[in-house]
Amino acid sequence: MTDRAPRRQLATHRVDNQPPPPGDRDLFALDRPLQDTLAREAPDWVARRLRPLGAAVGSRAVQALGEEANRHPPELRPFDRYGRRLDEVRYHPAYHQLMHLAFDNGWHAVAWEEEGRGGHQAHVAALYLLTQAEPGFCCPVTMTHAATPALRQAPRVHDEWQARLLAWDYDERAVPAREKPATTLGMAMTEKQGGSDVRANSTRARLVGDGYRLTGHKWFCSAPMSDAFLTLALTEAGLGCFLVPRFTPDGERNAIELQRLKDKCGNRANASAEIEYREAWAEPIGEPGRGIATILEMVQQTRLDAATAPVGMMRQALVEAWDHVRQRQAFGKPLAEQPLMRRVVADLALETEAGLALVLRAARAFDSPDDERERLLARLLPTLGKYWHNKRAPGFMAEAMECLGGIGYVEESPLARLYREAPVNSIWEGSGNVICLDVLRVLQRHPACIEVLRDELAAARGLSADYDRAVAALVATLGRPAEALEAEARWLTQRLAQCIQASLLLRHAPNEVAETFCRSRLGEAVSPAYGVLPLDAPLDTLLARIES
Structure with missing residues (x-):
């Protein structure tokens, strides 16, 4: 990496109308929706603790680590040179540096250290930011975080492992756990x-x-x-x-x-x-x-992370696209001033803000284990978010890539990597159909969930005509026997996720954001493609929220 600007004058032409290489970005300070949502959902200490992470993740140095970790994938070493079994995987140093960024700062442990005091909001928000450095290394961060509820089912094992699992440290060595200060x-x-x-x-x-x-x-x-x-x-x-x-x-x-x-x-x-x-x-x-019930204590945690990761990737793709279109000209003016481009980017911004609202609301429910209504929401909201956010992510990455044109399709931009990454969280921890069937099982086994959902949706009633119509149809469907809904489980899961997102935005986001979301997702002229917004959509307001 060098701070000296690359040469623009080449042998046959001058390189013009190309954005400069990205510099350091403070991903917390730039993210107004994240700041607003945390101010609403989390204690003040969460935002204070996240600020240094946002600056670190957005730095050129950490972004380069993500690129290197992908350019040099891990290698299997089944044996040593003498034929003895090793069964080890060797990672590029960039991967280990990213692991240090997460583990040395306790983001795998914060949910349990501050349990009931905002710890889950802190973990989810940190994962959202860490994903924007490199999504893959977040997998061991998530699993180490998620193991605690399952291990609590075996107190002796929990006591033996928990101190090392919560340690603010990362030790890559292949040695017995008792010889390490920290484990994954x-x-x-x-x-x-x-x-x-x-x-x-x-x-x-x-x-x-x-x-x-x-x-x-x-x-x-x-x-x-x-x-x-x-x-x-x-x-x-x-x-x-x-x-x-x-x-x-x-x-x-x-x-x-x-x-x-x-x-x-x-x-x-x-x-x-x-x-x-x-x-x-x-x-x-x-x-x-009862192994399934036990390991599901872990899966319930990882599903919330699998709902969060695509939103973090959406945010990274959105920032890349917005940065590019503001600096690239076509047909005599910046792309960011072209009517169609403005609609596409504004729509991507809407999707990102709605997803962030849902996962942080779910995290707040996780931090209220003694509240029965919140406990029921904690069982359902991650499942809804995991399904819907991951269904929206691949198309989102394709649109963001298209904003950059051909340069977005090459591996030198992060968008090709994000596009390849987008399907994975939809498959892990239960693919789409499994997740939708799980929603039906929850509704069938815990009828109180339906009442909690109705209350959550009713809190925004009267704030949008499109929302009210969508909720009325949804509530009518929820009144049917769960066993009769299997063929409609995808529609039901999608609609639940969208209506919860809309309820949160109507109650807490600027009116321009909430109303445009409802009209474009729940109204009568809904399009499956991004960029199809109402003609009178307040684009200036939507685009201004991308960066503080």
Whole structure:
């Protein structure tokens, strides 16, 4: 990296009408919707603590780390030079520096250190910012954060691991956890024959002396250099949850064999492996035979992060597009003054602000575990956000890429990377259909959720005619038996997410933002494409909110 400007005069022409290379950006100070939403949803300390992270993530140095971590993906080292098993993954130094940025500042731990006092809002907002450096490395941040509720099901194991899982430090070494000041934790749940249907898992657990021995495979194990993994295996009592450390209690490498690394569409900086347990040592977590219920304590946390990551990527893509169109001219004036371009970018800004409102509202519900109504919202809102934000993200990235034209399609811009990354959070932790069916299960098993949703939606009634009509139709549908809604589960999940977003914006965002969102998403002339806004949409106001 150099601070000297590149030469514009070339042998045959002069390079004009091209934006300069991006400089340092303060991603917190520039983000008015983030500041406004935190001021509403979170205690004051959250914004104060996030400010240095926003400056760091937006710096040229950290942005370069994200580029390098993707340009040099992790490599599998199954054996050492003498043929002994290592089962290690080697990462580029840029990846480790990004991990230090998150772990050395406690963003994996803040939800539990400040539980009930804004910790979940702080974690979600930090993940939103960290994603704008590089989404892939956020996977181990998320899983380490999310492990705590599951580990609480086994108090002795929780006490043994929790101090290292909450430590503000990052230690990349492949050594036993007891020799490290800080550890990370991953998850290995799905298998080839079942995928999301984990009840089809075939990995078996056999009780032997001081622990269990696991034999079987896992089709996806992300962040395979984690110090331990939560996993599922069959016992005599049924499917159980287990903690499988990388090293056994006697300090030997556990029999977790990395078969290969996945050659993924995106998510290049993060390793995902196929693994086999060859009599791997493990400890039980939670009640025997209730492994799914136990590991879902972790999944509920990771789903909120999977709803947040696409919003962070949307924000990064939006800023890149807006920065470009303000400095690039076409047909005699800046692209940012062209009517169609203004509508596209304004629509992208609307989508980002609505997504941010939903995930931070969900985070506030997570921080109110003693409030029954908030607890019900915490069960449902992450699921709605995970489904809808990830359905909107691929098209969003394509539109942002198109704002830059051809230069957006090459790997030198972050938009190609974001476009490849966009589908992953829709697939992880339950793909679209699984998520929609889970929404129906929640509504069926917890009818009180419907009443809480009605109250949340009723809070904005009367503020928009389009909103009122959409909510009336939605409430009528919610009144039908859940078992009769399976074929409409996608429509229902989408509409719930959009109406919750609209309710939040109507109550808390500027009127121009909320009304335009309702007219373009819930009105009578809704388009699936971005950039189709009402003719009288207040574009100046919408565009002014992109940057403070």
